[in-house]
Amino acid sequence: MSTLTPEERAKKLSEGLDYVKDLPGFERGHPHYFKDPMIDHLLEIVLQLGAEMWIIRDRQMVTEHLLTTEGKVTPEMIEAFKPSPEFREKMKAERGTYTRRLYQSLYDGIGPGGEAAFVSGVLKVR
Amino acid sequence: MGHIETKSLLTRGFNGNTPELLNRADEAYCDFVSGARNLLMYAQFQNIGKLGEAELDQAAKATGHRPNSPDAIKALVMKVPEVATYFRVKRTLQESYWRRIAESYGLKQREFEQALAEADQMGPGSVTYDPNFVYPAYATIDIHVQPGGYTGQRLGALTYDYGTKIFFGGAGDADSLHHSMAEKTSAPKDGVVKRVMEIGCSIGQMACGLKKRFPNAEVWGTDIGAPMVRYAHWRTIQQGLDVLYAQMPAEDLDFPDNHFDIVTAHLLFHEIPVPVIKRILAEAKRVLRPGGVFVLWDFFSAKNRSGATNFMGLMDASDNGEPFAPGFVNCDVEALMEQAGFKLRSHDPQELGRTGRVGDKPI
Numbered sequence: 001m002s003t004l005t006p007e008e009r010a011k012k013l014s015e016g017l018d019y020v021k022d023l024p025g026f027e028r029g030h031p032h033y034f035k036d037p038m039i040d041h042l043l044e045i046v047l048q049l050g051a052e053m054w055i056i057r058d059r060q061m062v063t064e065h066l067l068t069t070e071g072k073v074t075p076e077m078i079e080a081f082k083p084s085p086e087f088r089e090k091m092k093a094e095r096g097t098y099t100r101r102l103y104q105s106l107y108d109g110i111g112p113g114g115e116a117a118f119v120s121g122v123l124k125v126r
Numbered sequence: 127m128g129h130i131e132t133k134s135l136l137t138r139g140f141n142g143n144t145p146e147l148l149n150r151a152d153e154a155y156c157d158f159v160s161g162a163r164n165l166l167m168y169a170q171f172q173n174i175g176k177l178g179e180a181e182l183d184q185a186a187k188a189t190g191h192r193p194n195s196p197d198a199i200k201a202l203v204m205k206v207p208e209v210a211t212y213f214r215v216k217r218t219l220q221e222s223y224w225r226r227i228a229e230s231y232g233l234k235q236r237e238f239e240q241a242l243a244e245a246d247q248m249g250p251g252s253v254t255y256d257p258n259f260v261y262p263a264y265a266t267i268d269i270h271v272q273p274g275g276y277t278g279q280r281l282g283a284l285t286y287d288y289g290t291k292i293f294f295g296g297a298g299d300a301d302s303l304h305h306s307m308a309e310k311t312s313a314p315k316d317g318v319v320k321r322v323m324e325i326g327c328s329i330g331q332m333a334c335g336l337k338k339r340f341p342n343a344e345v346w347g348t349d350i351g352a353p354m355v356r357y358a359h360w361r362t363i364q365q366g367l368d369v370l371y372a373q374m375p376a377e378d379l380d381f382p383d384n385h386f387d388i389v390t391a392h393l394l395f396h397e398i399p400v401p402v403i404k405r406i407l408a409e410a411k412r413v414l415r416p417g418g419v420f421v422l423w424d425f426f427s428a429k430n431r432s433g434a435t436n437f438m439g440l441m442d443a444s445d446n447g448e449p450f451a452p453g454f455v456n457c458d459v460e461a462l463m464e465q466a467g468f469k470l471r472s473h474d475p476q477e478l479g480r481t482g483r484v485g486d487k488p489i
C-alpha cells in the first residue's frame with residue numbers, strides 16, 4: 001500500500017502533467033458544427049424525434065408479435081419480451097430501412113454508404 | 127461463493143453479461159442510436175475523412191500552411207456541409223445514449239448502489255478500493271463524453287457497460303471482443319502462467335476472458351477508478367469467476383517486483399498522457415518476472431495510419447473526450463516499450479494487429 005496520503009499520492013501521480021488541462025478535449029465543451037448553431041439544434045431535434053418514433057414502432061411490433069403468438073398483450077408482457085434471434089434480426093432490418101428512409105438526404109452529396117459495424121484500430125489489420 | 131439476487135433489481139434480466147436497461151422504451155431508444163451510428167457514422171467514416179482531407183489539402187496549397195490544431199481544422203472542414211453533418215450526428219448520438227442509459231439505470235440508483243455494496247463483501251474473487259482516493263486530473267475527464275467519465279459517477283461503470291455495447295455496434299456483445307483478445311494474448315515463452323494482471327481493466331471483460339483462458343492462474347484486474355473495479359467485481363460474480371480486483375493506478379502498483387507472468391493492457395494507453403504511459407511501462411516491467419510478457423492492445427501508431435484517419439482522430443480527440451489519443455498514436459509506443467527494457471517479438475504492423483504489441487522482460 002502507498003504510504004502517502006491520498007492528496008500526496010494524487011500530487012505525485014500528477015507530476016509533469018499540468019499541460020493536460022490545455023489539451024483539446026480535456027473539457028467536454030458544447031461544440032456546434034454549423035455557422036448557424038440553430039442548424040445544430042434542429043439536427044439534434046430531428047435525431048431525437050427519430051429515436052422517439054422508433055420507440056413507438058418497436059412497441060407496435062412487439063405488441064403485434066405478442067398478439068399473434070400469445071393472443072393477448074399487457075404492458076408487463078411487453079417489458080418482459082425477449083425477442084428470438086429471428087425476430088431480433090427482423091427488427092434490425094426494419095430499423096435499418098427506417099433510418100435510411102429518414103436520414104438518407106443528409107449525405108446526398110457523397111452517397112448513402114452501406115451499413116458498417118465498428119472496426120477498431122486494433123482490429124483493422126486483422 | 128456468494129450469490130447475488132438480481133431478479134428484483136434487474137427485472138428485464140441480462141443481455142449477455144450486461145444488465146438490460148430497465149424498460150423496453152430505453153432499450154429501443156438505444157437500439158436506434160446503435161443502428162444510426164452504424165449507418166450514419168461508421169459507414170461514412172472514410173467518405174468524411176476524404177472530404178475533410180481534400181479541404182485541408184486545398185487550404186495547404188492556397189496558403190502554404192496546413193493547419194494542425196483542432197480549432198483551425200474545424201474552421202476549414204466544417205464549411206463542407208456533409209462534414210459538419212457527420213460531426214453533429216456523431217456528437218448528438220454519443221451524448222444521447224449516455225444520457226438515456228444513465229436515466230434508465232438511475233431509476234434504481236439506490237438499489238444498484240446497495241447491490242454493489244453487498245458484492246464488495248462477496249466472492250468468488252474480491253475487490254479492494256479506497257473511498258478517499260484522490261484522482262489525478264488526467265483520470266477525471268469525460269472520456270467519450272460520458273458524463274463523469276470512469277471515475278466521477280457511482281454508477282458510471284454500469285452506464286459504461288451498456289454504452290460500450292452501443293459503441294461496438296453489436297461487434298462486442300457478450301464480451302466476445304474482449305474474450306477473443308484474451309484468447310490471443312501471448313504467454314511467456316516458457317509457458318509458465320501463475321499470475322496474470324490486466325491494468326486499466328475497467329469493467330473486467332478482458333480479465334474474465336483471461337481467467338477463462340488461464341483457469342489455474344491468479345488473475346487480477348486493476349483500474350484507477352473505484353466505480354470500475356467495484357462494478358467489475360459485481361459483474362464477475364454473476365459469471366461465477368474468481369478474479370481479484372483492486373483500485374490501483376497502473377503507474378503506481380501495490381505489488382512486489384517480479385510478481386506476474388503476464389501483464390496486459392487493452393485500449394488503455396490511448397486514454398492516458400504519454401508521460402503516464404512511460405511510467406506504466408516501467409511499472410509493468412518491475413512487476414513482471416524475468417521472462418514475463420507485457421501485451422499491449424491498442425490503436426495503431428500514426429506511422430501505420432492514413433492521413434484521413436489522422437484528421438478524424440484529431441476531431442475525435444477534441445470532440446469525443448479523447449484528448450490523449452493523438453499523443454499516443456504519435457508517440458511510437460513500440461520504441462517506448464523498448465526503452466523501458468522490453469524486447470519486442472515483432473515490429474510488423476500485420477503481426478501487431480494479430481497479437482498486439484508483445485514485449486518480453488529479458489531473463
